[in-house]
Amino acid sequence: MQILENISLKPYNTFGIDVKARLFVSIDSISELKECLSIQEYPHKFILGGGSNILLTKDIEAMVIHMNLRGITVISETESHVVIKAGAGENWHEFVMWCLNNDYGGIENLSLIPGNTGTAPIQNIGAYGVELKDVFIECTVIDRISLETKTFTNSQCKFGYRDSIFKGSHRNKYIITDVTFNLTKKNHELHCSYGAISSKLSEMGVNNPTIQDISKAVIAIRSSKLPNPSEIGNSGSFFKNPVVSLDHFDKLKVQFPEIPNYPASSTSTKIPAGWLIEKAGFKGKRFNAHGVHEKQALVLVNYGSAKGEDILKLAKLIQATVHRIFDVSLETEVNIL
Ligand code: EPU
Secondary structure (H helix, E strand, C coil): CCCEEEEECHHHCCCCCCCEEEEEEEECCHHHHHHHHHCCCCCCEEEECCCCCEECCCCEEEEEEEECCCCEEEEEECCCEEEEEEECCCEHHHHHHHHHHCCCECCHHHCCCCCECCCCCCCCCEECCEEHHHCEEEEEEEECCCCCEEEEECHHHCCECCECCCCCCCCCCEEEEEEEEEEECCCCCCCCCCHHHHHHHHHCCCCCCCHHHHHHHHHHHHHHHCCCCCCCEECCCCECCCEEEHHHHHHHHHHCCCCCCEECCCCEEECCHHHHHHHCCCCCCEECCEEECCCCCCCEEECCCCCHHHHHHHHHHHHHHHHHHHCCCCCECCEEC
16 A cells, blocks of 8 residues: 555546545555545545546545455356455446346446445436346445445435435445445336436337346436536536425426426425526537537536636536526535535
């Protein structure tokens, strides 16, 4: 284990923001993680996973611990199901591909989501009708202070839309070290009702899709709408889709009859933030090295040399404009540092 000084975090965040970590250490075992957490000389620690859900606006003074815990293990299996444990540092998409190569079903709709397996539960990643919580059994965590190991089951994680206990009351208290999933080995439950998936499958000429076909469709849809972080820096959806009361929605519908929505509860509905941002005139807008993606207004992008503060300023302008036009508050999905 080597503690490095003044390391650029550009390769470690998908926005590609060039800020520095005063101290940086990459750990690949639990004992190294505990050793790092015990260093009293640097009391502030910052845990870095895949760096796919953060906007870095300044250098990090805390000691950055880069989670590199690897390993995929089959814990148990029956004729129909398999229980798999993955280390927190496993790349999420590579893990999905590993499961598909073994014909294990359940996470094919979550193909191509950037980030690591260990951070996936924090915001309960979701796409095309599936959320992590649908296949999650439990995760192992280490208490940052006592170094005790604990297990959180699905219900203890209190998963919600892009939400879990690790974003709320237990924020920054624990470090997730591995995640256990329940996947299917046969009679896979397919989720292709999400409009874009069924039309992509027909375009591909597929009538009876396999889980591998669904993954291919999802990859094709995501690649056509979302910028590849290795080409254009971004963090996926920058904002959450806002939930508004039905009363509020009815008023908006009078003014904007074409406004889309998805049901959320008996008294509220969800509006795609991408639609609000596009309607507010920001889609495809470029300001120097940063802007709003031309194909999906929910994604803010770094064309190369943007600073985190520039992107944050743009995010605030979008929030203020959307609020002024629609009286709707946009909450960021990305963590701002
Ligand atoms: N829309 C626009 N303009 C835009 C973008 C979207 O009008 O520029 C409207 C369209 O009406 C479209 C609707 O928004 O039909 C929904 O768009 P899309 O299917 O792309 O989904 P989304 O609501 O924008 C959410 C997730 C994505 C996830 C997709 C597919 C959030 C914040 N985002 O986006 O997640 O991939 O659904 O399930 O919930 C992510 O979290 O990083 C992410 C990419």
